[in-house]
Amino acid sequence: MSQLQYYLALVAGGLCAAGLALSFATPLETALLLKAFLALGFLSLLRFALPLSLWADGAIAALGAVAVLAGLAALDPAPAFFWMALIATWLFAWLFVERLAAAIRAGRATGFGMVIPLVFGVSILLFWEVVTRGAHVPQVILPPPSQVWTRLIASLPTLWADFQQTFLKAVLAGYIMGCAAGFAVAILVDRSPFLKAGLLPIGNFVSALPIIGIAPIMVMWFGFDWQSKAAVVVAMTFFPMLVNTVSGLNAASSIERDLMRTYAANYWQTLFKLRLPAAAPFIFNALKINSTLALIGAIVAEFFGTPIVGMGFRISTEVGRLNIDLVWAEIAMAAVAGSAFYGVIALVERSVTFWHPSVRGRA
Amino acid sequence: MSVTSPNNRPEPGSPAVVVAAEHLGLTFGTNDGPVHALSDVNLTINKGEFVSFIGPSGCGKTTFLRTIADLEQPTSGRLLINGMTPQQARETRAYGYVFQAPALYPWRTIEKNVALPLEIMGYSAIEQAQRIKRTMELVNLAGFEKKFPWQLSGGMQQRASIARALAFDADLLLMDEPFGALDEIVRDHLNSELLKLWAATQKTICFVTHSIPEAVYLSTKIVVMSPRPGRVTDIIESTLPLERPLDIRETPEFLAIAARVRDGLRAGHSYEDVV
Numbered sequence: 250m251s252q253l254q255y256y257l258a259l260v261a262g263g264l265c266a267a268g269l270a271l272s273f274a275t276p277l278e279t280a281l282l283l284k285a286f287l288a289l290g291f292l293s294l295l296r297f298a299l300p301l302s303l304w305a306d307g308a309i310a311a312l313g314a315v316a317v318l319a320g321l322a323a324l325d326p327a328p329a330f331f332w333m334a335l336i337a338t339w340l341f342a343w344l345f346v347e348r349l350a351a352a353i354r355a356g357r358a359t360g361f362g363m364v365i366p367l368v369f370g371v372s373i374l375l376f377w378e379v380v381t382r383g384a385h386v387p388q389v390i391l392p393p394p395s396q397v398w399t400r401l402i403a404s405l406p407t408l409w410a411d412f413q414q415t416f417l418k419a420v421l422a423g424y425i426m427g428c429a430a431g432f433a434v435a436i437l438v439d440r441s442p443f444l445k446a447g448l449l450p451i452g453n454f455v456s457a458l459p460i461i462g463i464a465p466i467m468v469m470w471f472g473f474d475w476q477s478k479a480a481v482v483v484a485m486t487f488f489p490m491l492v493n494t495v496s497g498l499n500a501a502s503s504i505e506r507d508l509m510r511t512y513a514a515n516y517w518q519t520l521f522k523l524r525l526p527a528a529a530p531f532i533f534n535a536l537k538i539n540s541t542l543a544l545i546g547a548i549v550a551e552f553f554g555t556p557i558v559g560m561g562f563r564i565s566t567e568v569g570r571l572n573i574d575l576v577w578a579e580i581a582m583a584a585v586a587g588s589a590f591y592g593v594i595a596l597v598e599r600s601v602t603f604w605h606p607s608v609r610g611r612a
Numbered sequence: 613m614s615v616t617s618p619n620n621r622p623e624p625g626s627p628a629v630v631v632a633a634e635h636l637g638l639t640f641g642t643n644d645g646p647v648h649a650l651s652d653v654n655l656t657i658n659k660g661e662f663v664s665f666i667g668p669s670g671c672g673k674t675t676f677l678r679t680i681a682d683l684e685q686p687t688s689g690r691l692l693i694n695g696m697t698p699q700q701a702r703e704t705r706a707y708g709y710v711f712q713a714p715a716l717y718p719w720r721t722i723e724k725n726v727a728l729p730l731e732i733m734g735y736s737a738i739e740q741a742q743r744i745k746r747t748m749e750l751v752n753l754a755g756f757e758k759k760f761p762w763q764l765s766g767g768m769q770q771r772a773s774i775a776r777a778l779a780f781d782a783d784l785l786l787m788d789e790p791f792g793a794l795d796e797i798v799r800d801h802l803n804s805e806l807l808k809l810w811a812a813t814q815k816t817i818c819f820v821t822h823s824i825p826e827a828v829y830l831s832t833k834i835v836v837m838s839p840r841p842g843r844v845t846d847i848i849e850s851t852l853p854l855e856r857p858l859d860i861r862e863t864p865e866f867l868a869i870a871a872r873v874r875d876g877l878r879a880g881h882s883y884e885d886v887v
Contacts, residue, residue, distance in 0.1 A: 502715070504711050504712075504713055504715045505715050505717065507683055507709075507711070508709070508711065508715050509732075510682075510683060510702070511681055511683070511702065511708075511709040512705065512729045512732045512733065513702050513703045513705060513732075514732045518732050522728065522731070522732070523717065526717065526719045529719075603719075604718040604719040604762070605718070606762075609762065
């Protein structure tokens with residue numbers, strides 16, 4: 250047992266003991282589950298005499314989570330021992346993750362790698378839920394995740410319409426056009442030093458334009474619908490693609506280029522058989538950066554005039570109507586959509602640039 | 613040391629000249645003033661010869677090879693490859709070039725790397741497959757076709773790069789310290805394989821090295837060069853038989869040639885300058 254595990258176990262057990270003692274002030278039958286958890290946590294101090302499996306810690310933490318959630322309804326206002334139980338639950342979860350990580354490192358618990366981030370995520374949600382409800386945090390400041398979830402399920406049609414408007418139309422169209430334009434200009438710039446001198450500074454200039462400034466102008470130019478948002482996304486994604494592709498096209502070594510020259514290969518053969526494959530890691534970097542930039546750009550652009558649909562529109566109007574739970578539901582959807590978009594591109598990257606040292610090391 | 617080479621392969625009539633350099637000079641302009649990489653180089657290489665270029669760093673041996681390959685442009689004199697200018701020779705794919713590093717493309721399998729020049733030169737798929745099979749066998753890499761370069765050892769990678777240079781059957785093979793980065797044992801092995809390959813393919817080979825035993829072991833002609841300005845100080849016709857087992861390196865004849873190469877290098881004051 251490491252020092253950290255030792256103190257975690259000690260503090261968690263001690264806290265349970267103290268909480269159990271405090272809980273005797275209430276009638277026995279209230280929050281029975283919580284008291285059972287505290288008693289069990291107290292008994293876990295026996296680990297200093299008898300060996301206790303790491304899964305026992307996990308089970309105690311899970312019981313704590315259930316007990317705390319159940320106790321929320323019964324105990325109002327929440328007494329001190331309730332908060333002690335919450336902290337003890339968190340400590341047991343920490344101890345469990347700590348011991349599991351050690352076991353995985355030692356090769357005794359392979360295949361449980363996904364449990365650790367899962368426990369972490371669940372712990373965050375539990376804390377959020379219990380603190381917001383137990384301490385009566387105003388819904389406007391931070392709604393509990395259960396309320397966000399209920400709202401999300403209840404307004405699925407609205408969210409889906411917003412998703413279609415913002416992601417499937419503005420983001421995807423703008424992303425594809427912006428990346429394709431950046432790529433094409435990079436090829437042109439690479440071909441001609443004259444264009445390089447002229448176009449790179451312009452690309453730099455466009456990327457330096459504040460999105461807050463150009464979004465209203467794009468609305469003037471392209472109308473209220475998704476086209477103006479796609480235009481903002483194009484402006485945002487163009488430059489990262491341009492710069493990355495230009496440096497990627499120079500990534501092939503001089504010896505690899507000389508080889509093509511000895512074959513008397515023409516420009517296009519050299520481009521397709523050497524320079525573009527060598528540039529692939531750079532191009533995928535740009536695609537990944539742009540996947541998140543595009544979503545941010547489209548959402549922010551919708552703050553400046555839009556038809557009555559769209560993720561940015563919904564966030565800006567529902568904040569005004571104090572429907573913070575719906576705002577959180579939109580944020581959750583944007584986060585999931587953005588991560589999934591990024592994940593898909595990262596997966597494609599791994600299969601295309603399998604040869605690159607940064608990828609081939611991983612199995 | 614005889615000047616004629618009775619041991620060279622019999623040639624019908626007068627030998628065909630592959631490389632002819634007359635008063636060849638190449639000067640790089642740098643910030644520190646001009647650098648004379650090559651100065652007044654006169655050299656004739658006949659068909660079927662194995663010519664080694666030896667000398668310390670900066671003597672212009674690699675530059676000369678690159679000039680033959682049209683990767684550098686001479687600033688004075690005349691250079692003809694098969695009677696053509698270097699550019700014409702490159703455009704007719706007159707030579708295969710093996711670089712210091714294997715320079716295999718990591719996104720292609722070994723067989724796809726060997727196929728690279730064939731794809732560029734527009735060979736049919738059937739012919740590509742035949743040539744890949746033949747050259748892979750020639751360099752003893754059969755069975756490794758589907759591997760990626762980074763899955764092979766350094767020696768195997770360099771053999772694959774030789775296969776790639778052989779695949780399109782150019783009569784001239786230019787090799788720039790191809791075994792320089794390999795250890796002694798692998799190097800010995802690849803040297804004897806290279807001699808077998810040379811005998812089997814009847815190619816003209818220009819081979820840059822800074823190892824005296826390697827130069828003497830491989831060559832029918834040894835060109836000794838020295839730096840500042842890069843120039844040829846001695847041209848030695850080897851009297852060793854064409855059949856060369858590895859232990860030929862202990863014979864007095866071999867050692868005599870090696871001694872002459874060493875004298876040539878010393879005459880250029882090369883090492884005193886460098887060290």
